[in-house]
Amino acid sequence: MLKSALEQAEQEDKSTLYDLVAFVSHRGAGVEFGHYVAYCYNSVDGNWYEYDDACVSKVDEADVLSREAYVLFYQKRSTDASENFKARVLELSAIMNETNSEAFYISAEWLYRFRTFSEPGPITNSDFLCEHFGQAPLLQPNQVFPIPSKIWSLLFEQYGGGPPCDRLMPCNTCNNRVLDIISRKTREKKAFNLLGKRLRYVTVLPPNVIAYSWYEQWDCFVTHFDRAAPGPIRNDALLQKQRDGSMRLRSGINYKSITREQWTYLHSIYGGGPEVLLTYDKQPCAEEIHSIVQRFEEQLAAVERKAKEPIVELPSSDNEEEDSKLIKEEEDSRIEEQETKSCSSMILIPDLKHEKSSEDVTIAVNANTE
Numbered sequence: 001m002l003k004s005a006l007e008q009a010e011q012e013d014k015s016t017l018y019d020l021v022a023f024v025s026h027r028g029a030g031v032e033f034g035h036y037v038a039y040c041y042n043s044v045d046g047n048w049y050e051y052d053d054a055c056v057s058k059v060d061e062a063d064v065l066s067r068e069a070y071v072l073f074y075q076k077r078s079t080d081a082s083e084n085f086k087a088r089v090l091e092l093s094a095i096m097n098e099t100n101s102e103a104f105y106i107s108a109e110w111l112y113r114f115r116t117f118s119e120p121g122p123i124t125n126s127d128f129l130c131e132h133f134g135q136a137p138l139l140q141p142n143q144v145f146p147i148p149s150k151i152w153s154l155l156f157e158q159y160g161g162g163p164p165c166d167r168l169m170p171c172n173t174c175n176n177r178v179l180d181i182i183s184r185k186t187r188e189k190k191a192f193n194l195l196g197k198r199l200r201y202v203t204v205l206p207p208n209v210i211a212y213s214w215y216e217q218w219d220c221f222v223t224h225f226d227r228a229a230p231g232p233i234r235n236d237a238l239l240q241k242q243r244d245g246s247m248r249l250r251s252g253i254n255y256k257s258i259t260r261e262q263w264t265y266l267h268s269i270y271g272g273g274p275e276v277l278l279t280y281d282k283q284p285c286a287e288e289i290h291s292i293v294q295r296f297e298e299q300l301a302a303v304e305r306k307a308k309e310p311i312v313e314l315p316s317s318d319n320e321e322e323d324s325k326l327i328k329e330e331e332d333s334r335i336e337e338q339e340t341k342s343c344s345s346m347i348l349i350p351d352l353k354h355e356k357s358s359e360d361v362t363i364a365v366n367a368n369t370e
């Protein structure tokens with residue numbers, strides 16, 4: 001490859017030239033100390049500029065040459081042939097733009113490379129086309145540029161690449177995929193916020209915590225369209241193993257306090273773990289949490305059955321939808337009502353593993369009203 005390039009250069013009897021366009025300079029005694037500044041050449045006004053953090057100032061070329069360079073950036077100089085070709089294309093496009101209605105579409109990013117690089121490389125219309133050769137979803141008007149067909153032929157013949165595109169067609173497959181992603185993000189965010197108001201287990205368990213780094217990734221995912229979903233929840237760093245083998249919440253670590261309902265919801269989608277509770281006492285294991293929850297549910301059911309005895313029985317909530325589906329507002333108010341009942345009924349249930357101090361409850365309530 002290298003040999004053939006050299007041979008070609010010899011054949012053309014031309015040496016490749018590079019121009020220095022920028023360099024990084026270091027000020028200070030050692031590599032561990034000091035300050036970096038950059039010097040860049042502006043080809044539009046022919047001046048050198050110094051970039052010192054937010055401060056940009058014009059500098060004399062002689063001054064620039066006296067500086068010590070740390071990293072240098074060179075730009076390959078265009079050959080006469082390629083410059084002539086570019087000039088011909090630009091000239092032609094200026095003439096044809098108004099008269100020629102038959103248009104091809106070309107990547108605006110590639111056009112930028114064509115105008116500024118010595119070798120723009122093959123045309124990259126995949127910048128604005130999807131894998132089905134339709135218009136990429138959420139295409140911005142400035143990402144694609146119409147050009148006369150004659151100009152397209154010239155460029156395509158010279159640089160290759162593609163694919164040729166003479167009309168922009170929306171792609172249903174890709175558009176639906178994007179709509180699915182958007183609705184998933186909206187659904188997750190809404191459900192998470194809604195579940196933040198649930199305090200069903202507040203009397204038997206401290207709130208859950210989730211590693212802040214993971215939560216941030218998830219929050220970015222649901223807030224921004226172009227962010228990918230996070231992987232499984234990673235709560236391992238929240239725990240510290242004690243000498244006796246037990247696990248405790250590590251102090252000074254960043255976490256987000258969430259309700260158990262929020263935890264269950266996120267865990268049902270993303271998996272991972274482990275479940276960590278907001279307590280500096282020994283962390284209960286998954287089985288312990290499970291049995292506390294189960295016992296609580298059983299006691300709650302018993303209390304509810306008793307309370308409902310003289311009244312006409314309500315239809316059981318036989319909702320087939322998974323937990324991960326968006327919780328309906330109306331159902332929400334019904335459960336909140338139940339929760340109010342359950343909180344007061346809890347006073348009657350003495351035999352629960354977790355004895356809650358009033359401080360714990362305050363944390364829980366605060367965490368859930370954030």
Ligand SMILES: [Zn+2]
Pocket residue numbers: 130131132133134171172173174175
């Ligand atoms: Zn597509």
